[in-house]
Amino acid sequence: MAAMSTRKFLTLNPLSSSPLKQSLLFLSSLNYSTKSSAFGARNKNTATEMPSDIDENDSVPTSGISRPLSEILKELNKKVPDTLVSQRVDNGFSIKYVPxxxxxxxxxxxxxxxxxxxxxxxxxxxxxxxxxxYRVTLYGTDAELHRESTGTAALDETGFGDPVQKAEAMAFRRACARFGLGLHLYHEDMC
Incomplete structure (x- = not known):
């Protein structure tokens, strides 16, 4: 009997070729570089070899703060790629935001x-x-830091979603912006 290979493969299956879906895949590259080659090599049936010493039953660590806050904040303050930014008109004003x-x-x-x-x-x-x-707390190896923000929604709004959910989403985005995430979008609107 021939020896069976112990290699395992992870199939990358992009949901579609839309820019938003590609941007989500792009997030997994751990940086905000906008190199177009990140998408060029991927297709529906691309397989990436996983190391043979990884067992499906291996437990994933659920704790272990790994980086100082300064490194985390540096990453969060990077410009969010335009492909992840949405735009809506509210009271006649165009507003850019990250969902x-x-x-x-x-x-x-x-x-x-x-x-x-x-x-x-x-x-x-x-x-x-x-x-x-809404309060967001970051945990680093050297400290923990929290930021709070508010979000408000009209109760009589007939659009998609519950008003409390809309207000929570707005407050969450704003609290994260206080750490720098997407903060550049607020400054772009002023220019």
Whole structure:
């Protein structure tokens, strides 16, 4: 009987060729470099060899803060690629932003030891809006640091999503911006 190979393969299967999906794959490269070659070599059926000493039953460490805060903050302050930035018109003004789910992925990538929590939910006295206070905490080898921010949404808004979820997403993005993530977008609007 021939010896069986113990090599394992990880198949990279991009969800589609859209720029947003490619940008999500791009996030896994651990930096914000905008080299186009990162996508050129990938296709639906590309296989990447995994080391043979990795066992599927190996446990993944769930703790272990690995970097000082200064390194984490340096990564979070980098310019977010334009392909990850969305734009909407609100009250006649064009607003650029990074969607909350992409902010979450960037945080997981560059600050895997972060945590977040809703600190407060307040409904306005006139029952027209809801405000959420959200706290994001970063943990480094040398310290921990938290930032809070608010988000507000109209209760009578008929668009997609629950008003509390919208306010929470806004507060989360803003709290992360206080660490520098996507902060350049606020400055671009002023120029």
């Amino acid at each position: 909350w789910h992409l902010v979450n992925r960037i945080m997981n990538l560059h600050a895997p030891e972060w945590s977040g929590e809703v600190r407060n939910i307040t409904y306005s006295p006139d029952s027209k809006s809801v405000s959420v206070v």
